[in-house]
Amino acid sequence: MRKVVSMSDFGRLLESQIPRLHRYARALTRDATRADDLVQNCLVRALDKQHLWRPGTNLRAWLFTILHNQHVNEVRCVVRDGARIVREPDTADSAVLPSAISSLQLRDLKRAITVLPEEQRQVVLLVGLEGMRYEEVAATLGVPLGTVRSRLARGRCSLRKIVEGALRMTPRRSRKSGSPRRAGKDRKLRHAQRRRGS
Secondary structure, three states, rough: OOOOOOHHHHHHHHHHHHHHHHHHHHHOOOOOHHHHHHHHHHHHHHHHHEEEEOOOOHHHHHHHHHHHHHHHHHHHHHHHHOOOOOOOOHHHHHHHOOOOOHHHHHHHHHHHHHHOOHHHHHHHHHHHOOOOOOOHHHHHOOOOHHHHHHHHHHHHHHHHHHHOOOOOOOOHHHHOOHHHHHHHHHHHHHHHHHHHHO
């Protein structure tokens, strides 16, 4: 027999998860307004689909799955429609740390997380920030457990390198024409032209 949860009880359970949902949405979108909208849409959908949730199962994982899927759909729509999302500048929304060094390290880590590829960032945030188990993350993102472990390992390794200054703090997509890869291609092109000309 299935246990029934009243609407008010379910509402209280949802309410207790809002801070975690908002934290994850903010990390995904990097925009407070879009994060608020994403969480609100997630909660509306959860209320609408309450009958699909079984009491006694992990509500947090269920809600994170809804939030994740809505974010993915939103990104797909933006890509399909060619719209551009404008991000607000990063603001310090965490508690003030007692030492300036700790504050700078936290700022560097926050920036480094934004540079990670989306798949790695999601796993790092769910495991590191939300404290979810690997199995929960796999269920939330709809990927195999091995994929979660792999993305987490690559994400942590990249974060270490970024924070230590071994990697540039710019996303891969924004390479400029003067980048090392482009310079190598330009050199090869000039060499080929010289060979043809002689």
